[in-house]
Amino acid sequence: MNEFTPEGWKMETPENRAAFQSASSLADACRDRQILEGRAVICDSSHNLVVDCGCMRGLIPREEGAIGMNDGSVRDIAVISRVNRPVCFLVTGFQKNEDGKTIALLSRRAAQELCMKEYVSTLVPGDIVNARITHLETFGAFADIGCGIVSLLPIDMISVSRIDHPRERFSVGMDITAVIKAIDNGRISLTHKELLGTWEENAALFSPGETVAGIIRSVESYGAFVELTPNLAGLAEIKEGISPGQQASVYIKSIIPSKMKVKLIIVDTFQYDYRPCAPDYFYHEKHMDRFVYSPESSEKLVETVFTSS
Known part of the structure; x- marks a missing residue:
């Protein structure tokens, strides 16, 4: 049975490496419809991807590069940008090239369609998923939730503390955990702040009288x-x-929990360029129906309720 993970997660797994050992093992993966991953080494002038499959080269034709390539809803940059990166695929067959060498015919689109059918279509708001950051924009971060299928994490959903740009929290290639916020006509949006702890959980890390770091x-x-x-x-x-x-x-x-306030005195400030660190999570289950950020004693209720529309 396939496990649907962000692209790059399977590359070094024993199962993936075993499939690349020989033409026979690749043929077995073809028969079993096993999702594999290899590194794209070339995108040719026709935007076909050449993939290193260990025992042989593989070819992902342009139209098989992603869901939406055929109808134009996905641009060619989605394929070009995969060069020197892992790509997921199903092996669909084998053929001889001009030199008489056997190459594997691959389809990233088919792997994505299988992921959509057996995984993404089963997700509901409140489900917690693994994701990998693919690119950052001023309005949010895009994250691969499985087989290169990308969802948006809006900037105001990244953390309770507001930021100017997602790069203050994430870097491209960072693995995170996220919550399915909403599903609208098949488009999935994510949220992240609910996994970073309640006001009380975070405040418990500090005590009056301490001098600590901040931004x-x-x-x-x-x-x-x-x-x-x-x-x-x-x-x-x-x-x-x-x-x-x-x-x-x-x-x-x-x-002051009742007012959700922490009163501070600035001791010193300085400029410092820093790279974001992997997030620390307080919640590690697979689903949440409701997240209450505010303490029970607070005069204000701050919550997120996850409901299927």
Whole structure:
């Protein structure tokens, strides 16, 4: 039985490597409709992908490069950009090339259609899935949820603490976990912040009297919002010369669950270019129906309810 994972996850698995050992093992994978992964080494002038299949080369014809290539809903860049990256595929047959060598005929489209039928179509809001970041835009991150099928994670769904650009949280190729937020006409949107913990779970990492690291996210007339974790920010007293994006060391004056407030004093700030780290998750189940961010004692209810439309 196939396990549907983001492209790149199967490359070094024993099952995938075993299939590349010989023409016979590739033929077995063809018969069993086993989804394999290989590295695309060339995209020729006709936009066919040549794939390293270990014992032989494989060919993904342009029209087999992805769902939507035939009707034009997917552009050729979707194929061109796979060069030197893993691609998933089904082996559909074998043929001799001009030199008389046997090559494997492959279809990434068929692998994606199988993934859509047996996996993606079964997903409902609240399901938690593995994903791999494929590219970043100002409005959100795109993530592969299986066999190169990409979904959007909007920027305001990435974390409770607001950011200016998804690159502050993710980098291309990063593996994350996400929640199915909504499904509209087959299009899946994701959310992420519900996995990063409640206000109380994050606040429990800190204590009044500590001086800790933070990131200044915004500066207002009444104070500066400083991110302590992706799902927790506190309000600090204004200090001259501070600006959004700066790293900060902050003193924790108080933590007030009923008002969901963390009061801070900025000790020092500095500029620092950093690469985002893999997220730390508080929730590790396969599905959630409801996420309540706010403490029970809070005057305000902040929640996400996952419902199928």
